[in-house]
Amino acid sequence: MKAGIIGCGSIARFRHAPEYKANEHISEIVFYDRNPERAERLAAMFDGTVAGSVDDMLEDPDIKVVSDCSSNENHPIFSTQALLHGKHVLCEKPISLTVEDASKIIDAQKKSGTVLMVDHNQRFTRAHQKAREIVQSGELGKVLTFRTTFGHKGPEHWGINKSNSTWFFKKERSGFGVAGDLGIHKLDLIHYLMEDEIVKISALQGALDKVDEQGKPIEVCDNIVATMQTKKGCLGTASFSWTYYGEEDNSTILYCEKGIIKIYHHPAYQLEVIHSNGEKVHYQLEKMQTNDDQTNTGVINAFINCVQSSRKPLASGEDALISLRVVLAMLDSAETGHAITISS
Ligand SMILES: NC(=O)c1ccc[n+]([C@@H]2O[C@H](COP(=O)([O-])OP(=O)(O)OC[C@H]3O[C@@H](n4cnc5c(N)ncnc54)[C@H](O)[C@@H]3O)[C@@H](O)[C@H]2O)c1
CATH class of the missing domain: 3.40.50.720 (NAD(P)-binding Rossmann-like Domain)
Structure with missing residues (x-):
């Protein structure tokens, strides 16, 4: 085809x-x-x-x-x-x-x-899939709290238009700034890793550093931070940024009843499990791809497999809608100054 x-x-x-x-x-x-x-x-x-x-x-x-x-x-x-x-x-x-x-x-x-699949490609990395397996196995008990981060130096270094006039900086076209560019990946990932859903969120946002082609602060946020609660009662924090100059941060940490799972946190290992007795287990699975180092995400192969087998994709339209609702609530909270409860 x-x-x-x-x-x-x-x-x-x-x-x-x-x-x-x-x-x-x-x-x-x-x-x-x-x-x-x-x-x-x-x-x-x-x-x-x-x-x-x-x-x-x-x-x-x-x-x-x-x-x-x-x-x-x-x-x-x-x-x-x-x-x-x-x-x-x-x-x-x-x-x-x-x-x-x-x-x-x-x-x-x-x-x-x-088939409708949405490119929430964080669901497909080996480290994230392995972390989900560990959570599901129950060996570390329940997840109690988490923190997740996604930041790089900004889309004016990535998109085809490498200038301050990029559509990523325009509210009408990007909608949500860094919240919809990087944030939505990790909010979706939290749902996937923990088989859970964020139901309450409180956030602060700013256009701290990026300017448009006129030199004015951009119309959308270049940074947003949030605190969250999930349906199962976990508490977590998130930081999403277009102003991490020098190095990307793509890390997530799950703090569980009997230990900690650190993903894309250790410089040499993609996954590190720390048991409550201090014992550490390291997994070398694959490199996390960055904007400057692209590797095969497996997303197209997964999509074509779904097409051929008529299977529902790992990241469906419905999954994407759930994550979109969290982004909308996060921005609503940042604008109103209130915590927002997400109704399904
Ligand atoms: N999954 C991921 O990890 C990931 C990473 C980066 C971007 N994205 C998403 O991919 C999409 C594209 O991002 P990008 O980084 O390639 O941006 P880009 O600016 O580099 O490319 C967008 C392209 O779309 C074209 N386009 C825009 N409007 C069009 C129209 N009406 N008709 C035809 N072509 C049109 C533009 O001319 C441009 O060539 C966005 O939705 C972005 O959020 C996803």
């Missing part, structure tokens, strides 16, 4: 295109971007072709799977359209900017009966 990619910026270039190219079931990648030269560049790099429009792509019966790699505000348009054309869709995160739009995409999936 052929794969279509809508939006030919950085995530298409560094993750989706190389991973489709490496997948044995994909014969060709068809690219579309409203800036045609971006589509042409990726077509040349990955031996693919260019579609003249989204409609042309969606009318092609050989294209069975579509990645929506457009900027956040477009996901409800392209992902919905692709699903209603009977395509299997891998939508980038955040699924959308509103609950209504996310529900529209999920409804389209229900109508089409095709």
